[in-house]
Amino acid sequence: MDYSQIILLGIIQGLTEFLPISSSGHLILIPSIFSFEDQGLAMDAILHLGTLLAIVIYFRTDLTKLLLGLFNRDNDPNYHRLAWHIIWASFPAGIVGLIWGDMIEQELRNHSFVAWNLLFWSFVFLGGERHSASLKTKISDINRMTLGHVLFIGCAQAFALLPGTSRSGITITGGLLASLSQT
Known part of the structure:
Protein backbone atom coordinates (compact mmCIF):
# COMPACT_ATOMS: atom_id res chain seq x y z
CA MET A 1 0.00 0.00 0.00
CA ASP A 2 1.50 3.32 -1.02
CA TYR A 3 1.11 6.76 0.54
CA SER A 4 -1.48 7.95 -1.98
CA GLN A 5 -3.76 5.06 -1.00
CA ILE A 6 -3.27 5.80 2.70
CA ILE A 7 -4.04 9.50 2.12
CA LEU A 8 -7.17 8.61 0.12
CA LEU A 9 -8.36 6.26 2.88
CA GLY A 10 -7.68 8.96 5.49
CA ILE A 11 -9.74 11.46 3.52
CA ILE A 12 -12.57 8.94 3.13
CA GLN A 13 -12.48 8.18 6.86
CA GLY A 14 -12.50 11.88 7.73
CA LEU A 15 -15.38 12.69 5.37
CA THR A 16 -17.58 9.73 6.24
CA GLU A 17 -17.08 9.21 9.99
CA PHE A 18 -19.54 11.86 11.09
CA LEU A 19 -22.23 11.09 8.52
CA PRO A 20 -24.67 8.19 8.86
CA ILE A 21 -23.10 6.32 5.93
CA SER A 22 -20.68 3.81 7.53
CA SER A 23 -17.09 4.96 7.31
CA SER A 24 -15.95 1.36 7.88
CA GLY A 25 -18.07 0.20 4.96
CA HIS A 26 -16.56 2.82 2.72
CA LEU A 27 -13.06 1.78 3.81
CA ILE A 28 -13.95 -1.65 2.39
CA LEU A 29 -15.70 -0.42 -0.77
CA ILE A 30 -13.23 2.22 -1.97
CA PRO A 31 -10.21 -0.12 -2.23
CA SER A 32 -12.41 -2.54 -4.16
CA ILE A 33 -13.57 0.21 -6.54
CA PHE A 34 -10.01 1.44 -7.17
CA SER A 35 -8.52 -2.09 -7.24
CA PHE A 36 -6.33 -1.44 -4.20
CA GLU A 37 -5.27 -4.33 -2.05
CA ASP A 38 -7.35 -4.67 1.12
CA GLN A 39 -5.68 -2.50 3.73
CA GLY A 40 -6.77 -4.87 6.49
CA LEU A 41 -8.15 -4.29 9.94
CA ALA A 42 -4.92 -2.84 11.33
CA MET A 43 -5.03 0.11 8.91
CA ASP A 44 -8.76 0.55 9.58
CA ALA A 45 -8.00 0.67 13.31
CA ILE A 46 -5.29 3.30 12.78
CA LEU A 47 -7.66 5.43 10.71
CA HIS A 48 -10.35 5.11 13.38
CA LEU A 49 -7.84 5.98 16.11
CA GLY A 50 -7.09 9.19 14.25
CA THR A 51 -10.78 10.02 14.25
CA LEU A 52 -11.06 9.11 17.93
CA LEU A 53 -8.17 11.43 18.75
CA ALA A 54 -9.88 14.29 16.90
CA ILE A 55 -13.14 13.59 18.78
CA VAL A 56 -11.40 13.49 22.16
CA ILE A 57 -9.64 16.78 21.48
CA TYR A 58 -12.77 18.52 20.19
CA PHE A 59 -15.12 17.20 22.90
CA ARG A 60 -12.60 17.18 25.76
CA THR A 61 -14.75 19.47 27.94
CA ASP A 62 -17.87 17.34 27.50
CA LEU A 63 -15.90 14.12 27.98
CA THR A 64 -14.42 15.49 31.20
CA LYS A 65 -17.92 16.37 32.44
CA LEU A 66 -19.12 12.87 31.53
CA LEU A 67 -16.25 11.23 33.42
CA LEU A 68 -16.78 13.46 36.45
CA GLY A 69 -20.53 12.95 36.22
CA LEU A 70 -20.09 9.19 36.18
CA PHE A 71 -18.87 9.25 39.77
CA ASN A 72 -20.49 12.44 41.08
CA ARG A 73 -24.23 12.85 40.65
CA ASP A 74 -24.21 16.19 42.48
CA ASN A 75 -21.84 17.87 40.01
CA ASP A 76 -24.31 17.74 37.10
CA PRO A 77 -27.15 15.20 37.26
CA ASN A 78 -27.65 15.25 33.47
CA TYR A 79 -24.02 14.26 32.82
CA HIS A 80 -24.29 11.57 35.51
Missing part, protein backbone atom coordinates in the same frame (compact mmCIF):
# COMPACT_ATOMS: atom_id res chain seq x y z
CA ARG A 81 -27.39 10.12 33.86
CA LEU A 82 -25.94 10.40 30.33
CA ALA A 83 -22.69 8.70 31.36
CA TRP A 84 -24.60 5.72 32.75
CA HIS A 85 -26.87 5.63 29.70
CA ILE A 86 -23.79 5.36 27.49
CA ILE A 87 -22.37 2.53 29.60
CA TRP A 88 -25.65 0.57 29.59
CA ALA A 89 -26.16 1.15 25.85
CA SER A 90 -22.69 -0.29 25.18
CA PHE A 91 -23.46 -3.69 26.68
CA PRO A 92 -25.49 -5.19 23.79
CA ALA A 93 -22.82 -4.39 21.19
CA GLY A 94 -20.12 -5.64 23.54
CA ILE A 95 -21.88 -8.96 24.03
CA VAL A 96 -22.57 -9.40 20.30
CA GLY A 97 -18.96 -8.48 19.52
CA LEU A 98 -17.61 -11.03 21.99
CA ILE A 99 -19.82 -13.79 20.63
CA TRP A 100 -19.77 -13.12 16.88
CA GLY A 101 -16.96 -10.59 16.36
CA ASP A 102 -14.48 -12.99 14.75
CA MET A 103 -17.10 -14.43 12.40
CA ILE A 104 -18.22 -10.94 11.37
CA GLU A 105 -14.63 -9.88 10.62
CA GLN A 106 -13.75 -13.04 8.70
CA GLU A 107 -16.96 -13.72 6.79
CA LEU A 108 -18.66 -10.37 6.23
CA ARG A 109 -15.76 -8.03 5.48
CA ASN A 110 -16.27 -7.96 1.71
CA HIS A 111 -17.49 -5.37 -0.76
CA SER A 112 -20.59 -7.30 -1.82
CA PHE A 113 -21.93 -7.65 1.73
CA VAL A 114 -21.09 -4.00 2.49
CA ALA A 115 -22.86 -2.70 -0.62
CA TRP A 116 -26.04 -4.67 0.07
CA ASN A 117 -25.90 -3.76 3.75
CA LEU A 118 -25.59 -0.03 2.97
CA LEU A 119 -28.66 -0.31 0.75
CA PHE A 120 -30.64 -2.31 3.31
CA TRP A 121 -29.94 0.08 6.18
CA SER A 122 -30.82 3.11 4.09
CA PHE A 123 -34.39 1.75 3.92
CA VAL A 124 -34.39 1.03 7.66
CA PHE A 125 -33.23 4.61 8.32
CA LEU A 126 -36.03 5.95 6.12
CA GLY A 127 -38.50 3.77 8.03
CA GLY A 128 -37.26 5.22 11.30
CA GLU A 129 -37.76 8.73 9.96
CA ARG A 130 -41.31 7.92 8.82
CA HIS A 131 -42.12 6.30 12.16
CA SER A 132 -40.84 9.33 14.04
CA ALA A 133 -42.82 11.72 11.83
CA SER A 134 -46.01 9.78 12.61
CA LEU A 135 -45.64 10.06 16.39
CA LYS A 136 -47.76 12.58 18.25
CA THR A 137 -45.58 12.60 21.38
CA LYS A 138 -41.84 12.13 21.60
CA ILE A 139 -39.36 12.00 24.43
CA SER A 140 -37.14 15.07 24.32
CA ASP A 141 -35.77 15.08 27.88
CA ILE A 142 -32.96 12.74 28.92
CA ASN A 143 -34.60 12.43 32.33
CA ARG A 144 -37.61 10.73 30.70
CA MET A 145 -35.48 8.05 29.04
CA THR A 146 -35.82 4.69 30.74
CA LEU A 147 -33.33 1.85 30.91
CA GLY A 148 -35.55 0.14 28.33
CA HIS A 149 -35.02 3.00 25.87
CA VAL A 150 -31.28 2.91 26.49
CA LEU A 151 -31.01 -0.86 26.01
CA PHE A 152 -33.18 -0.74 22.88
CA ILE A 153 -30.81 1.83 21.36
CA GLY A 154 -27.88 -0.30 22.50
CA CYS A 155 -29.36 -3.36 20.78
CA ALA A 156 -29.86 -1.33 17.62
CA GLN A 157 -26.25 -0.18 17.87
CA ALA A 158 -25.08 -3.80 17.96
CA PHE A 159 -26.03 -4.01 14.27
CA ALA A 160 -23.23 -1.52 13.60
CA LEU A 161 -20.80 -4.39 14.03
CA LEU A 162 -21.91 -5.54 10.58
CA PRO A 163 -19.72 -3.92 7.91
CA GLY A 164 -21.71 -1.32 6.02
CA THR A 165 -23.95 -0.42 8.96
CA SER A 166 -23.54 3.15 10.14
CA ARG A 167 -23.16 3.31 13.92
CA SER A 168 -24.51 6.86 14.05
CA GLY A 169 -27.30 6.01 11.60
CA ILE A 170 -28.47 2.93 13.47
CA THR A 171 -28.20 4.71 16.83
CA ILE A 172 -30.28 7.63 15.57
CA THR A 173 -32.80 5.24 14.02
CA GLY A 174 -32.96 3.21 17.23
CA GLY A 175 -33.71 6.42 19.10
CA LEU A 176 -36.41 7.38 16.62
CA LEU A 177 -38.00 3.93 16.86
CA ALA A 178 -37.88 4.28 20.67
CA SER A 179 -39.94 7.49 20.31
CA LEU A 180 -37.11 9.89 21.09
CA SER A 181 -37.22 13.36 19.61
CA GLN A 182 -34.67 14.33 16.98
CA THR A 183 -33.84 17.50 18.90
